[in-house]
Amino acid sequence: MIRALTGYSTRHPWKVIALWAVLGVVLVALTPTLIARVTHHRTGDFLPRSYDSAAALRIAEEQFGVNPDATTVTVLVARSDGKALSPADQKRVETEAAKLARHRVIMPKEDDGPRFLLPDHSQTPRIAPAMTAPDRSFELLSVQLAGNPSDTGVQGVYRTFRDAARAQFSESGMRTGFTGGLADSVDTADAHETAAKVGSALVMGFIILLNVLAFRSAPAALLPLIAVAMIGGVAVGAVAVAAMLTGHKLDAGTPNLINVVLLGIGIDYLLFLLFRFREQLRNRPERPAREVAEEVSGRVGTAITSAALTIVAAFATLGLATFGQFRSLGPAIAVAVLVMLLGSLTLLPALLAAAGRKMFWPSKALRHKPGEGRAARFGALVTRRPLTMLTASVALLAALAAGLTGIRMDYGRSDFGDRTAAAATAAEISRALPAGVSDPTSVFVTAKRGGTLTTGRLNGLHRALTQVKGVGQAAATVLNKDHRAARIDLYPTADPQSQQARDLASGPIRDAVARHTPAGTTAHVGGTAAVFADISSAVDHDLRTVFPVAAALIALILLLLLRSLLAPVVLMLSVGLGFAATLGAATLLFQHGLGNPGVDFTLPLVLFLFVVALGTDYNILIADRIREEMQRPGPARPAVARAVRHTTPAIAMAGLVLAGSFASLATTPGNEQVAFALALGILLSAIVLSLVLVPALAALLGRSIWWPFRPRPTAVGHSQHRTTTPAPEPDQVMAEMSQAHSTGARRPADA
Structure with missing residues (x-):
């Protein structure tokens, strides 16, 4: 095939x-x-229906008409002179907001790509008053726009709306500020546009x-x-x-990662x-170049297929x-x-x-064969002092892996700094109102068996929620049209993206709900903090499940590919040590060094899959070449040296290129941890593991590394090795072997 x-x-x-x-x-x-x-923009949409916050999302959509594709922007409106808002000012705010709500926002023409090929995100925003500061220093408006906040078209619509609102309120002597997920994304993207x-x-x-x-x-x-x-x-x-x-839905960041x-x-x-x-x-x-291309592509295609299927199998888990x-x-x-x-x-x-x-x-370069260079000297060094090289590489990896001590997962947004306009607006709001006012934790109550609800029936629950430590304020109970569902919005004093807010939602708030929910009703806690608290539980479960299954599947592929029991164990242990070292280095830098709350919650799983799968690819290439060289006559160590010599240029360059590709993710705000860890993990896999640790082990173990099927030198290989000077390239030897025998080593792709 x-x-x-x-x-x-x-x-x-x-x-x-x-x-x-x-x-x-x-x-x-x-x-x-x-x-x-095919993209979701709400992380909670990826939770199983059995989770409490996922149930709350469904109630919000089905009973209160919340648009699942909507994203909310909070607009701060205040007097330009800093004075408190008067009743006349508040009336003017309502009037200007009503004007904005009647105008359709057109997608800007400067978006990339031909207009007829892009989805039209033009829309009329839904605007409603949200809250006024106790000292009347500002009023908040809630603006809903439909679409994925990561979509450049939606971001363009927001920019158009923001500029129009800013100009319109400015004419009335008002200043504006904008915050929320979409505003954060746009401000951050604009600030990093040049760097990206x-x-x-x-x-x-x-x-x-x-x-x-x-x-x-x-x-x-x-x-x-x-x-x-x-x-x-x-x-x-x-x-x-x-x-x-x-019918599957993708995360908004998946295409960029792909x-x-x-x-x-x-x-x-x-x-x-x-x-x-x-x-x-x-x-x-x-020989004609086309014939050479056919032979090389068929030979290398086998190794490429094995490498690709390793990645596919890992991600299938x-x-x-x-x-x-x-x-x-x-x-x-x-x-x-x-x-x-x-x-x-x-x-x-x-x-x-x-x-x-x-x-x-x-x-x-095609006119002459290169002499022995740095790659040959490097291979000789690894095989001349294998124990020293092995000890040094293991010590380096172990030192980095020690950073795993005290590792914590961070389920909040990455820290983009406090210099964006959206962050400044959020800080201004939090000085007068609870931090969660723009992103409340909501309690949804539904009646069982077709019953109805009244606000009086829920007074006990409402009172208990207001007394929870950490809840700064609770909005009045809101009933839906048929009075079969109710919503109580809570405004925590902690940042909704913080660990404190997640602990509050998953602990005291849910405890209060469990104790004070009236008989004949069910209640669920939703909102960003509750969603990420549930995601924490889901991810912990997935890490315990996916890791061993992926490792077993990759080990099975190695077993079938290398036709050995010991070699797959050696490769898997080395890749596992590389994974621990990479995650430890990320923890050292971001959690212990830069003071982040922890490492991104997706990092261990993504890092495991990428570093293990791609790192295994490089190990396959070097191990396969070592096996091929050991089929030639002579001691094992010179065979390993030849393998390192031939594979070093390809593996080192491939590792640098792939690490550079992953490093480019750092230009996308929020991906700094993933970019650093993946780039470092690939470099460790390519250089330390594939070119030092695995060859050093092979030099120490010799042909025993292929137990129980040790490769034996062949007569054909011996003849070819001693009849020409310089010795023919391994590819030529193996090509002639394949013509003389019905079996042979799998063609490598690494020279």
Whole structure:
């Protein structure tokens, strides 16, 4: 199957290139509309229905008409001269708010992409008075806009509304401030816009520079990157189509994560192909480049397929998660990686076949074979002092893993600082009103068996809730139209995003509800703090479930791939130590060093899957090459040295590229922890684990590492090894072995 795909692609390269180009244009054009239809913006929507806050969300939607797609912006209106609002001022605020509520906000023309391909977010906002400060220093308005706060179209609509409201109130001698999730996102994005663009440009420039330095060729540096970007665009579109067909919902940040992941692994696969393609062109200058491309693509395609399926299998375990954000991320990444795999087996080989030797123009590297360089000296060092290298690498990883002491999970928004206008407005509100006034914790009460409710019947519950320590104020009880449901909004004194607010919602407030809910009714606690308290429970459950299942599945893949019992254990232990070291380093930096409340609650699971799956890929490449070299005659240590020599350039460069791709996530506010941890984890996996720890262990254990099926030197390999000077490349040896024998080692992709 693999050789059939790569063979067809190299024999008909222009047909394959044209097909991918058409798919790329169509799906990339449709992706914004498709993504808008399959994303959730409320984290609580990903909770199972059995959780208390999820039940509260359903009641809010079904009984009180809360729009599940709405996002709320709190607008502060005050006099420009700082004086207290007079009755006339408050009347003027109501009048201006009514005018704004009658005007449709049009999506700005400057949004990226053709207008006819983008979803139209133009809308008329719902505006209602919320609260007045006790000292009448300001009045708050609640503004509802429909759409995902992460959607650039919704953000554009908010900017238009904000500017219009600011200008309109200014004409009346009023100043305005805006806060809430959408306002926070827009202010933060605007503040980081330049850094994001510069960061993305630097990462792309870094990748191109590495390719130029490695291949001394403009086509090799640019053409494949365009191909990887095209495959990535098709993959995101395919994920959106799959989600729409299956009814799954994606988190708003999933498409951006997919783009970064695919850029990294796509370039990894590309590098494995390019290094082997160049090697074979050097070894066999008399052969047509298209034939070499077909042979190399088929050989490397096996390793690429194994690597990709490892990632797919790891993320498939997220299907066991209870938290929907994890459960939707797994299939999304799996589909995207499968599309990248298909592109790596078709489009990339087609490019090699179409470009041929011109892929490496104007470099003259194809005319001569390189001598032994730094990679050879590094391999000799690792195998000459394996115990020292092993001890040093384990000591480094253990020191970083020690940072796990006292680790805590942070379920709040990342700290973007207090310099944005939205943060300043929130601080001004909290000086006069409870911090939770713009994001209350709500108690929903419903009558059983078709009964009805009265406010008097709920007075005891309302009184008990107001007496809960940490509740600054409680709004009056509100009944729905048929009096079968009621809502009591509570305004905690703590920031709704803080651990204190989550503990309050999940502890004292729920305890008070349980004790004072009237007979014949049921009650549920909702709101941001309650949602994240429930997410904490769901994530703890998922970590205990997904970790062992993913580890067992990856170990099984290694067992089948390497045909050994001991080698998979060695690789899994090394990757596990790398995971602990990476998470420990993130804890040291962000929790202990920068004073954050903890590490992001998604970090352990995302880090486990990415570092274990991708780190295992690099380990597979080095282990497979070690096995191949050990099939040649001679001691084990020189075989390991040769394997390190041939794999170091590809693995080191692939690790740098993938780490750079993950580092680009840091330009997106709120992803700093994920960017740091993933970049560090990949570097540790590629350099410390794959090029030092695993080879050092192999040098110490020798051929015993493949117990119980130790590779034995072959006569063919021996003959080839001693008849030529310099010795033929391992690929040539293995190619001739495969012609002479019906069995042989799996082709590696790392030289």
